[in-house]
Amino acid sequence: MIELHGLTKRFGEKLAVDSLTFSVRPGMVTGFLGPNGAGKSTTMRLMLGLDRPTAGDVRIDGKHYQDLDEPLRYIGALLEAQARHPGRSAYNHLLCLAQSNRIPRARVAEVLDLVGLQAVAKKRTKGFSLGMGQRLGIAAALLGDPTILMFDEPVNGLDPEGIHWIRNLMKRLAAEGRTVFVSSHLMSEMALTADHLVVIGKGKLLADTTMAEFIRQNSRSFVRVRTPQPEQLRDALHGAGITAVTAADGSYEISGVTAARLGDLAAQHRIVLHELSPQQASLEEAFMQLTAETVEYHAHETPPPEPVAAEPVAEPAGAWGENWQQRGRGRSGEGG
Amino acid sequence: MTTPYQATPYQAYASPIPVQSTGLGHALRSEWTKIRTVRSTMWTLGVMLVLVIGIGLLVASLVSSHTPTGTPVLAFGFFGVLLGSLPVITLGVLVISSEYSTGMIRTTLTACPSRSRVLAAKAIVFALIAFVLSTLACLIVAGADAGMITGSGIPSPSGSQWLRATVGAGLYVALLGLLALAVGAMLRHSAGAITAMLGVVLLPLLLALFMATQSLATVRTKLIEYSVPNAIATLYGIPMLSTGPQGWTPLWILAGVTAVALAGALFVINKRDV
Numbered sequence: 001m002i003e004l005h006g007l008t009k010r011f012g013e014k015l016a017v018d019s020l021t022f023s024v025r026p027g028m029v030t031g032f033l034g035p036n037g038a039g040k041s042t043t044m045r046l047m048l049g050l051d052r053p054t055a056g057d058v059r060i061d062g063k064h065y066q067d068l069d070e071p072l073r074y075i076g077a078l079l080e081a082q083a084r085h086p087g088r089s090a091y092n093h094l095l096c097l098a099q100s101n102r103i104p105r106a107r108v109a110e111v112l113d114l115v116g117l118q119a120v121a122k123k124r125t126k127g128f129s130l131g132m133g134q135r136l137g138i139a140a141a142l143l144g145d146p147t148i149l150m151f152d153e154p155v156n157g158l159d160p161e162g163i164h165w166i167r168n169l170m171k172r173l174a175a176e177g178r179t180v181f182v183s184s185h186l187m188s189e190m191a192l193t194a195d196h197l198v199v200i201g202k203g204k205l206l207a208d209t210t211m212a213e214f215i216r217q218n219s220r221s222f223v224r225v226r227t228p229q230p231e232q233l234r235d236a237l238h239g240a241g242i243t244a245v246t247a248a249d250g251s252y253e254i255s256g257v258t259a260a261r262l263g264d265l266a267a268q269h270r271i272v273l274h275e276l277s278p279q280q281a282s283l284e285e286a287f288m289q290l291t292a293e294t295v296e297y298h299a300h301e302t303p304p305p306e307p308v309a310a311e312p313v314a315e316p317a318g319a320w321g322e323n324w325q326q327r328g329r330g331r332s333g334e335g336g
Numbered sequence: 337m338t339t340p341y342q343a344t345p346y347q348a349y350a351s352p353i354p355v356q357s358t359g360l361g362h363a364l365r366s367e368w369t370k371i372r373t374v375r376s377t378m379w380t381l382g383v384m385l386v387l388v389i390g391i392g393l394l395v396a397s398l399v400s401s402h403t404p405t406g407t408p409v410l411a412f413g414f415f416g417v418l419l420g421s422l423p424v425i426t427l428g429v430l431v432i433s434s435e436y437s438t439g440m441i442r443t444t445l446t447a448c449p450s451r452s453r454v455l456a457a458k459a460i461v462f463a464l465i466a467f468v469l470s471t472l473a474c475l476i477v478a479g480a481d482a483g484m485i486t487g488s489g490i491p492s493p494s495g496s497q498w499l500r501a502t503v504g505a506g507l508y509v510a511l512l513g514l515l516a517l518a519v520g521a522m523l524r525h526s527a528g529a530i531t532a533m534l535g536v537v538l539l540p541l542l543l544a545l546f547m548a549t550q551s552l553a554t555v556r557t558k559l560i561e562y563s564v565p566n567a568i569a570t571l572y573g574i575p576m577l578s579t580g581p582q583g584w585t586p587l588w589i590l591a592g593v594t595a596v597a598l599a600g601a602l603f604v605i606n607k608r609d610v
Contacts, residue, residue, distance in 0.1 A: 026349070045442075045609070048442075048445075048446050048449075049445070049446075049449050050442055050445055050446070050609065050610050051609040051610075052607075052609060065449055066449040066450065068449065069356065069357040069358060070356065070357070070358055071446060071447065071448075071449055072446075072447055075446070077446055079442055079443075079446070080439060080442075082438070082439050083438075083439040083440060083442045083443045084438065084439070084440050084443060085370075085374060085434060085435070085438045085440045086438060087374045087375055087376070088370070088373045088374055089373065092369060092370075092373040095369050096366045096367075096369040096370045096373070097366070097443065097447045099362060099365040099366040099369055100358065100362050100363055100365070100366035100444075100447045100448045101358060101362065101447055101448075102356060102358055102362055140443065147349045147350070176349050177349035177350075178349040
């Protein structure tokens with residue numbers, strides 16, 4: 001169990017983490033999602049006591065990180081794959097970590113075996129590929145058999161086989177009753193692994209919800225109907241007990257009814273249809289819309305093409321997604 | 337807690353190994369593993385041994401075939417120690433700065449969140465290694481000097497001369513390395529910290545060389561008196577000037593400076609984000 005309370009971190013003018021309050025619960029995979037530069041890594045460093053918070057605090061099973069007796073037994077963290085001395089062998093890297101936490105030497109070989117690095121255990125990590133480095137980082141995280149695991153972008157640099165492996169590993173660890181906290185900037189990745197979802201943007205909490213709830217709210221499927229006879233269609237729908245939402249462009253968005261049923265209904269009432277199309281908002285789109293206002297680095301100036309699918313997304317989108325296409329925010333860093 | 341796992345949802349995982357508190361001893365073991373498993377340790381200490389012993393024996397063999405000059409017998413170890421201190425300084429800096437340059441420091445501090453303990457463990461392990469090896473090297477050279485430079489009119493070295501030329505020189509080199517470690521912890525940058533330490537060791541004497549004017553005479557004298565080469569020379573009983581710190585005093589001065597630097601390192605390492 002990790003509890004954040006009003007966690008704030010300011011780097012000079014820039015507010016990297018802005019009063020975050022949420023909990024990471026055991027027995028499930030909690031996804032920590034946000035665009036690049038949203039403050040995910042800073043939040044994780046604050047959790048581990050590497051950065052000092054400007055305000056607020058983090059407790060791990062009720063304790064501050066620096067008060068943990070054998071921290072590797074509580075939390076295993078994969079921060080960045082490169083957090084190691086390249087001249088030291090994989091075995092010795094893990095050995096020095098084990099020794100500082102009274103972990104038996106045999107466990108080192110065990111975790112190396114677990115991540116599939118036993119063949120290169122005695123090799124200096126200088127020559128390791130990104131994927132091997134990631135596996136070594138995961139081995140270090142698992143070293144103390146901790147109750148909480150924290151992974152910062154774990155699938156980075158892994159091949160498909162490795163990605164598959166880490167997904168299953170995270171699920172298995174959570175099923176054993178551990179707390180698994182994993183950050184990513186990829187919604188699609190989270191959709192496959194996470195049970196709970198914490199979304200941040202520009203250091204602020206945007207959503208703290210279960211994955212199922214997020215999907216229910218955001219990947220709404222509906223049928224778009226366009227007609228030159230809107231009055232007649234509305235009456236016909238009303239008569240059939242179907243509620244329709246009028247979209248900004250004058251078309252109707254109808255959920256809970258199949259396109260076939262709507263087509264039949266229109267034919268019955270001799271209403272001309274110009275469009276009858278089932279729509280599905282993808283999670284990726286929902287996430288992008290949710291965080292659009294808070295994206296730190298925009299790739300281009302031109303506004304993105306008209307939203308392909310549903311524009312009314314989750315409730316928070318109204319608050320955070322408003323005027324998201326407007327450019328030229330001040331450079332004050334505070335955002336507005 | 338070793339309650340058996342139940343199938344209830346969100347049953348917290350409990351490791352079968354009991355958690356106990358860790359202390360400095362564990363950090364020391366960890367740092368010992370770290371320092372012996374990187375090549376820079378072997379290289380720098382190897383170069384130190386070659387310089388101290390090699391130059392020491394070379395000078396001893398050259399001097400032994402000439403007539404005595406009145407210089408204390410053990411003093412010929414000076415040249416090797418002056419040069420040999422430089423690789424020890426490099427290692428002192430690297431012990432901490434390499435952690436910052438590689439990102440290892442984050443892994444280290446998640447494993448041991450007490451930063452003071454990490455710094456203390458590093459300092460102790462490094463200082464012990466540096467002291468033992470440099471004292472050993474000085475002992476070999478002093479033994480060679482005493483054995484090879486003999487003859488009529490040459491007084492055999494006294495007990496305090498022996499002590500200063502071996503344990504004293506070894507301590508001085510270890511303290512220089514420890515000062516380098518503190519500077520490395522504060523600057524967190526290998527090249528910067530090594531350069532700063534080279535400046536500390538070499539600059540005062542170099543500056544003094546070019547202060548020929550009368551008005552700067554006092555500054556010049558002080559620079560020479562308190563320069564590192566002069567301090568080592570004093571330990572060997574051949575100070576450049578008859579004024580200034582004598583006997584063991586240079587060692588206590590360096591110990592004081594190193595203590596202040598370590599306190600500064602302790603302060604910043606606890607204050608900073610990593």
